[in-house]
Amino acid sequence: MGAAGPAGAPQDRGPTAAAGCRMRMLALLCIASLWLGAAWAVPAREERRKAEKLNDDLELYDPDSYDLTLDNYGDIIDLSNYEELYDYGDFAPKVEVGTLAPRPKNPVALPTLGAVAEPMNPQPPSPPAPIPAQGLPSCLLCLCIDTSVYCDDADLEHIPLLPPETTYLYARFNRIGAIRASDFTGLKKLKRIDLSSNFISWADADAFHQLPSLQELLLPQNRLTALPELPPSIIRLDARLNRIPSAGLRHEAFRDLKQLQFLHLSDNQLDYIPVPLPQSLRSLHLQNNNIQTMLEDTFCDSQDHSQIRRALEDIRLDGNPINLSLFPNAYFCLPRLPTGRFS
Ligand SMILES: *[C@@H]1O[C@H](CO)[C@@H](O)[C@H](O)[C@H]1NC(C)=O
Numbered sequence: 511m512g513a514a515g516p517a518g519a520p521q522d523r524g525p526t527a528a529a530g531c532r533m534r535m536l537a538l539l540c541i542a543s544l545w546l547g548a549a550w551a552v553p554a555r556e557e558r559r560k561a562e563k564l565n566d567d568l569e570l571y572d573p574d575s576y577d578l579t580l581d582n583y584g585d586i587i588d589l590s591n592y593e594e595l596y597d598y599g600d601f602a603p604k605v606e607v608g609t610l611a612p613r614p615k616n617p618v619a620l621p622t623l624g625a626v627a628e629p630m631n632p633q634p635p636s637p638p639a640p641i642p643a644q645g646l647p648s649c650l651l652c653l654c655i656d657t658s659v660y661c662d663d664a665d666l667e668h669i670p671l672l673p674p675e676t677t678y679l680y681a682r683f684n685r686i687g688a689i690r691a692s693d694f695t696g697l698k699k700l701k702r703i704d705l706s707s708n709f710i711s712w713a714d715a716d717a718f719h720q721l722p723s724l725q726e727l728l729l730p731q732n733r734l735t736a737l738p739e740l741p742p743s744i745i746r747l748d749a750r751l752n753r754i755p756s757a758g759l760r761h762e763a764f765r766d767l768k769q770l771q772f773l774h775l776s777d778n779q780l781d782y783i784p785v786p787l788p789q790s791l792r793s794l795h796l797q798n799n800n801i802q803t804m805l806e807d808t809f810c811d812s813q814d815h816s817q818i819r820r821a822l823e824d825i826r827l828d829g830n831p832i833n834l835s836l837f838p839n840a841y842f843c844l845p846r847l848p849t850g851r852f853s
Pocket residue numbers: 833835836852853
């Protein structure tokens with residue numbers, strides 16, 4: 511990226527950046543960069559401790575060399591580390607951009623986007639806009655950059671009211687307890703929802719179904735016991751580290767999701783591998799569940815021995831009681847054997 515912040519050389523962050531800010535009196539930019547710097551620092555509070563593991567994972571990787579998006583996700587990536595790579599690989603570059611919040615290209619089309627405001631001291635527009643009944647608009651509570659809304663670590667208990675143009679929502683490390691269908695109504699451009707590390711124990715069954723552009727739904731480290739219905743556009747579902755039993759999945763929940771490539775449900779309470787799995791699937795992470803058995807047809811069609819399922823190259827079943835040696839005819843179509851216990 512090499513995006514020099516408004517203050518000093520890109521190599522000199524921290525104190526130098528703060529001094530540079532003072533010199534140039536760019537108060538708004540300082541607020542933005544310091545605010546982002548605070549969000550980036552290792553959280554100290556007890557309730558943020560769970561963030562540290564994820565932050566540690568991030569530091570193992572250089573974000574610039576793992577600038578993963580769904581568009582450039584290539585064959586060279588080691589899928590076994592996919593979760594750690596992916597979660598924050600796209601976050602760091604956006605933070606750099608965030609030191610200078612761009613003006614909306616078309617302020618008329620984006621009336622509530624592009625604004626930077628301090629949660630403690632919001633600048634009311636004149637005349638003051640009416641505050642919706644649902645609460646403060648998200649761009650006063652959060653940081654809106656173009657059509658991305660950043661609400662990380664903001665003590666939120668509810669999903670804030672989002673601008674209709676929102677494409678990416680990041681609301682990680684909050685105290686959100688439930689997802690309501692009304693939270694996302696009309697957000698036709700929403701592509702990614704990241705609610706990692708909240709207290710979500712309930713999601714309305716139809717909360718995400720009406721989102722025609724949704725590609726990534728990220729709900730790891732919550733308290734879900736059931737998965738809501740997913741839209742056919744979904745490419746990546748991450749619901750690791752929840753409490754989902756097999757009974758919490760809809761019948762044939764993933765069969766008709768023809769775009770689904772990444773299904774990550776590790777560290778839950780699943781008793782079975784959810785079948786049928788769509789042909790588009792590339793990565794299935796089910797480690798650390800309670801899976802004890804499976805069907806010969808779970809991955810491959812036992813009636814068609816010429817079948818090759820090249821896409822499905824990353825299956826993790828380790829940390830389950832299942833003895834994979836008991837199903838010798840279940841893997842013939844796969845490019846690689848699943849990871850797990852073969853003894
Ligand atoms: C797993 O299955 C294989 C093949 O039937 C068998 O030889 C092995 O003893 C089993 N392992 C355990 C721990 O049950």
